Amino acid sequence: MSETITKSIVIEVMRYRPEQESEPVWERFTVPYTDDMSVLQGLQAIKDDQDGSLSFRWSCRMAICGSCGMMINGKPMLSCQTFLRDFAPGPIRVEALAHLPIERDLVVSVEPFVKKLESVKPYIIPKEPRALAQGEYLQTPEELERIEQYSSCINCMLCYAACPQFGIDPEFTGPGVLALLHRYNADSRDGGQAERMEVLNAQDGVWSCTAVGYCSEVCPKGVDPARAVNQNKMNSATDYFKRFLLPGSKRGGKP
């Protein structure tokens, strides 16, 4: 560490140890810190020096893996990208991501999210099979631009913690997964729109969104999931009327 530690900050952490507590409780730790320390490093300092039982997730420590999302003073943030100095003199409140079921301390259950992610087939489904010898799929800069922003998602689930609609109805497919659904549907190389339409059209798909819009505010990667979801209400309605008026027509054809 580059500087000598002279300052300290109080971090209030939400603890939940299911064998010990029936509901979460707050615990205070006083942590010595330097200006270059992230909230995640603050938690690691607690785990190293004060209470080894504190549980939280992280991996990359550089805002890429999406593991370290937490509520920091009530806002969903990546703890590796958030600095203790910005909250001085504290105290700073850290809790598990809102709306997501808590396994232990700051660790939330990701299983339902991963299931939803799988359901939208988040990969390119080629329009027609292509032999290796035919070379790569080409895409114009304009076609790339249409999906680029949405392809930046790191599955951090901050948008889920920002979405009260998801909090009220955990079955809602939710902002992040719907943004990824759009990312593949909008890809010029993809032909899988019809297979994803069922998820998009469902009650728990785009129609559960009431356009609160906070998901886009908190996304650390500038994905704008609210826009992906809400522009697909139009796609869903068009798809419905097409099938209604022209019963023989192919489901979810590219516009």
Added chain:
Amino acid sequence: MNVKRHPPYRRPMTGWWKRDPFFMRYMLRETTAFAVAAYAIVLCVGVVRLAQGEAAWNGWLQALRSPLSLLLHLVLLIAFVIHAYSWFQIMPKTLPMIKMGGEQVSAGAIQRTGWSAAAIATVLVLALAAWWQS
């Protein structure tokens, strides 16, 4: 070792809209929609009264001029402005990417277009009313 897996803890949602100013603004947008509905009812009543003949119509006009009605209209107007503001705020999120001259149209430009359309419509209605009165 015998590891017992506890079911994850779900936090209650009570009072969720008070947790963040962002949610309060959202609730304001949703509640002011009732003002829009209320005004639609006022206008519908007018149409019904019109169908009932001249006396009924004049009675409706008279009722609109009462102090209580003026106060109601003031409240509705404020609610309408708040609703329009919050609605234009979210508008860029409801549209696909629009390109003009090779450039993506910004959220700010979409909001300004919304406000301009609202301003033009207001001026047109007021002009029409003034012309009809004279």
